[in-house]
Amino acid sequence: MKAQASSAIQADKGWRIWWQLARPHTLTAAFVPVFLGTALAANDDAIHIPLFLAMMIASLLIQAATNMFNEYFDFARGLDHEESVGIGGAIVRNGVKPKTVLKLAFILFGIALLLGIYISLSTSLWIAVIGFVCMLVGYFYTGGPRPIAYTPFGEFMSGFFMGFVIIQIAYFIQTGAISQQSVFISIPISVLIGSIMLSNNIRDLDGDKESGRKTIAILIGRKNAIILLAAMFAFSYAWIIFMTLFTEAPYWLFITFLSIPKAIQAVKGFIGKTEPFEMMPAMVATAKTNTIYGLLMSVGIIISYFI
Numbered sequence: 241m242k243a244q245a246s247s248a249i250q251a252d253k254g255w256r257i258w259w260q261l262a263r264p265h266t267l268t269a270a271f272v273p274v275f276l277g278t279a280l281a282a283n284d285d286a287i288h289i290p291l292f293l294a295m296m297i298a299s300l301l302i303q304a305a306t307n308m309f310n311e312y313f314d315f316a317r318g319l320d321h322e323e324s325v326g327i328g329g330a331i332v333r334n335g336v337k338p339k340t341v342l343k344l345a346f347i348l349f350g351i352a353l354l355l356g357i358y359i360s361l362s363t364s365l366w367i368a369v370i371g372f373v374c375m376l377v378g379y380f381y382t383g384g385p386r387p388i389a390y391t392p393f394g395e396f397m398s399g400f401f402m403g404f405v406i407i408q409i410a411y412f413i414q415t416g417a418i419s420q421q422s423v424f425i426s427i428p429i430s431v432l433i434g435s436i437m438l439s440n441n442i443r444d445l446d447g448d449k450e451s452g453r454k455t456i457a458i459l460i461g462r463k464n465a466i467i468l469l470a471a472m473f474a475f476s477y478a479w480i481i482f483m484t485l486f487t488e489a490p491y492w493l494f495i496t497f498l499s500i501p502k503a504i505q506a507v508k509g510f511i512g513k514t515e516p517f518e519m520m521p522a523m524v525a526t527a528k529t530n531t532i533y534g535l536l537m538s539v540g541i542i543i544s545y546f547i
Contacts, residue, residue, distance in 0.1 A: 261311060261330040261341065262304040265527050269402055269433050270303035271296065272534030276429060277410025279538040280422055283545050284415045291362060291413050298355040298371070299406055301348040306378035308345035310389070312338055313382040317451070349375055363413045370409060377401050390453045394441065395434035403430030424483050425537070428476035432530040435472045439526040442466060442510055443519040466510045469526070473503040476533065490544035499532040 274296045278287060315331045315338055330336040352375065360368035377397060381388045388397050407426040408418050441448065441457040442465045449458050457465040480496055483489035502525055509522025 257330050257334045257336065258344075261308060261336075261344075263307040265524055266307060266436065267300055267303055268527060268531040268534075269398075269436055270299040270406070272531060272538075273403055273406035273426070273429055273433075274299050274410045276425065276534050276538050276541075277407040277422065278414060279541050280407075280425055281411045281414035282542065284419075287414055288362075291359060292410075294355045294359050295410055295413060298352040298359070301352040301355075302375055302378050303402070305345040305348035305352070306381060308341050308348070309379055310382040312342045312345065313387065349379075359413055363416070367409060367413065370405065374401050374405060389455075392454060392456045392459055395437045395456060398437045399430040399432075399434030403433040421488065424479075424487055424489065425541075428479045429530070429534055429537075431472050431476050431479075432533060435469055436523075436527050436530060438465065438469050438472065439506065439510070439519075439523040442469065443516050443523050446514075447516070462514075466507065469510070470507045473507065473529065477503075490540060492540035492544045492547070493537060495540040495543075496533050496536045498536055499529055502529045502532055 274292070278292050278295075281287065311331060330341055331338050353372075356368055356371040360366075360371070377388070381394070381397070388394055404423075404426045407429060408422055411422040412418055438456065441455040442462060445455075445457045445462055445465070448455055456468070460468065477497060477500065480489075480493050484491050484493060506522050506525035506529055509525055510519055513519045513522070
């Protein structure tokens with residue numbers, strides 16, 4: 241199996257080096273919350289397209305930069321090597337200088353900061369403060385002396401800031417407020433974004449344990465971590481039932497149940513697997529579950545405005 245993994249992991253060329261460095265399969269975790277928060281706001285006010293685009297681009301840039309910080313700091317700590325699975329590989333496989341990756345990450349942060357200034361000047365200066373905190377979390381997720389990714393709090397921090405906070409910002413910049421519905425809507429997305437981090441930690445459990453990390457997957461073990469992943473999926477769908485029964489959420493949100501097969505595929509993809517390369521499809525399925533679920537939720541919300 242290791243030989244198969246080695247043959248499948250090859251150096252990228254040209255623009256693919258930089259595309260893979262951004263880890264595109266994770267970018268939907270930034271796209272979905274902005275789209276969902278904006279879709280929810282569309283029922284209350286006319287959408288300000290420039291603010292929506294600025295928010296979307298800034299979120300994608302912060303996510304890409306966070307991935308690049310991850311790549312740089314994991315390399316600097318000796319965690320990544322040429323056969324590492326699930327990394328961009330720009331440094332260890334493609335020969336990009338580590339400082340180039342670090343500089344590029346800061347450049348993306350800089351562009352996101354300028355977009356954040358535009359958003360805050362157009363709405364509220366508090367957006368600048370909250371956005372800056374989000375950027376700090378992105379940096380310290382793998383940077384600094386005690387990275388968040390090395391603790392049991394990685395899933396919570398990523399889910400809270402990339403899910404809950406981003407949805408509230410996207411909603412606020414369009415409406416000038418947050419609502420009970422925006423809070424309720426953000427909860428399952430936060431959980432699903434956390435599940436992406438959990439799936440990553442399940443895949444990397446053995447290597448993370450050797451490097452001294454204390455992730456949830458390590459603390460509770462692989463089997464229990466897979467059970468936790470399944471529980472997070474189940475909660476996200478149960479939350480739809482709760483919202484439609486006890487809040488003003490539209491029954492059209494049940495359209496999210498169309499993503500259940502992908503969630504099942506993700507859980508099954510981890511069962512009985514121990515090699516990181518074997519678990520990559522399951523991790524991709526986890527990310528796709530978040531994407532499909534979030535987009536379907538947005539579609540359900542938009543349909544409810546017309547029916």
